[in-house]
Amino acid sequence: MAAAIALSRRGRGLSTPNPNVGCLIVHDGRVVGRGWTQKGGRPHAEAQALDQAMEQARGATAYVTLEPCFHLSPRGPRCADLLSRAGVARVVIALRDPDPRTNGQGAAWLRDRGVAVDMGLMADEAAAAMAGFVLRQTLGRPHVTLKLGLSLDGRIALANGASRWITGPQARAHAHLERARHDAILVGGGTLRADAPRLDVRLPGLADRTPRRLLLTRGSTPDGWDRVGAPGAIAALDRVDHLLVEGGAGAAAAFLHADLVDRLLLYRAPILIGDGLAGIGDIGLGDLAQAHGRWRLTDDRTLGVDRLEVYERVRSA
């Protein structure tokens, strides 16, 4: 299942409007098929993995990160049907599909056709890998990551606005890879005017993965940008399950103030700036006690001389 979850991550930022599912088919201890939801949502992970497995799917075990779909669609076959027709003996599912059109019916369909079904293996890990889809189903909005490139003392630029460069080439390459994993990137009006960021993915082979560009503004937007009037408006964005907020301090503060940030990506350079621009503006914090218990460190790595820390928002269920 861990391998299926790793496959699912490949579709992140690419598979909308469908969830980024991963699927692994194993026959007699050998992997015979691997799939993940492709660009635009088709083919589904199961269909791709079954295509690879061909005859060897018969009697095999399929590991799927999300319950196979049951509902009819003009865009393609139902995966629950595909798996049973291929003669798969057992389907191991991480996460039950919260979509009411499937929600348990995919598993029931398989069981009715004599396929063994286990559900719940590594469900938390699978949910984290498909966080955008899960939040869309549960809270009705995209998963939001806030990215900051900081000095040790929390500055994103000198007082004169100079910010190139705080972090080094490895950290910047990692940030570009993160862009490719998101459906859309958002910046505030101040950042657009000051930096005119391209927000593209400048990595070999990934240039076509450049996400949609969003501007947080009450005014108008230039060509090539879509307008977001307020943080809460992201719920209405079509085909955006994973949103990356890249700055500046005003946009970061607006999303934090609205408690709409699920993940922090902090790239920290080993430099001190002193007086300069802060990464985050007013988030409406009245008391230090309120600030605690909200963020949990989930990843921590060295990128050249810089450090990356990833924090996730702790939300009680």
Next chain:
Amino acid sequence: MAAAIALSRRGRGLSTPNPNVGCLIVHDGRVVGRGWTQKGGRPHAEAQALDQAMEQARGATAYVTLEPCFHLSPRGPRCADLLSRAGVARVVIALRDPDPRTNGQGAAWLRDRGVAVDMGLMADEAAAAMAGFVLRQTLGRPHVTLKLGLSLDGRIALANGASRWITGPQARAHAHLERARHDAILVGGGTLRADAPRLDVRLPGLADRTPRRLLLTRGSTPDGWDRVGAPGAIAALDRVDHLLVEGGAGAAAAFLHADLVDRLLLYRAPILIGDGLAGIGDIGLGDLAQAHGRWRLTDDRTLGVDRLEVYERVRSA
């Protein structure tokens, strides 16, 4: 030698006016004596280790982090003499003593009396453990550590000044242990007025290790505090080899601006504050390129939910 260096750290913040030397005596593969420079500088590490070893010092190997002293003092015996009289067969030294009254003469005295001498083993590590003594000898000033307790976004307090607490109990206990390793602690006038810090060591068994309290001010100082008029004035402080600067933003900036900070202790809590007080004021940075290449991460640990990062100033020799 690594064990002798660990012993030497026990005397840090305690041994002035003498260097915090460590000494280990090994006979036939067994440790027969351990010593470190005691409070106020006497007895020396070698004298203490020889006292423990007694007869077993004869034919043994002594590991010393600093060349044994050669100069005559009314305060105690010369360690080079003590070691040769005790019949030690070999002395392994990390660092040559830069004090001109010894500087090579301790080793020469030993060799003249038939003792084998090796010098230079783990010299860098020993110099780091005795950084205050080394800087006093080379730059004529104490070793300076700047401590900051920060949020993820680099704030040391809310906009209203509230700073209790940003970090948790484990991080605060560690910060108290660091106090015990310093001869003096310095804060700025703003911090004294706002927080009235006690700057004592509130750890079981270490309450008597509370360092001297210094105030960075052009004005007068309250009882129990000594005045430092400007960062450069620390060179004239008597019996201060290791100085801890604890804040606030003005004092931190003054020492950084003067390039008088050798080590950063960054305690970082997993919280966001947004608008608030920055840890470091204007350090006179005109260009981002100047900020790079100055700090190297040397330690990194988790303290409860907080993180400690230690950076050291990279100075070309």
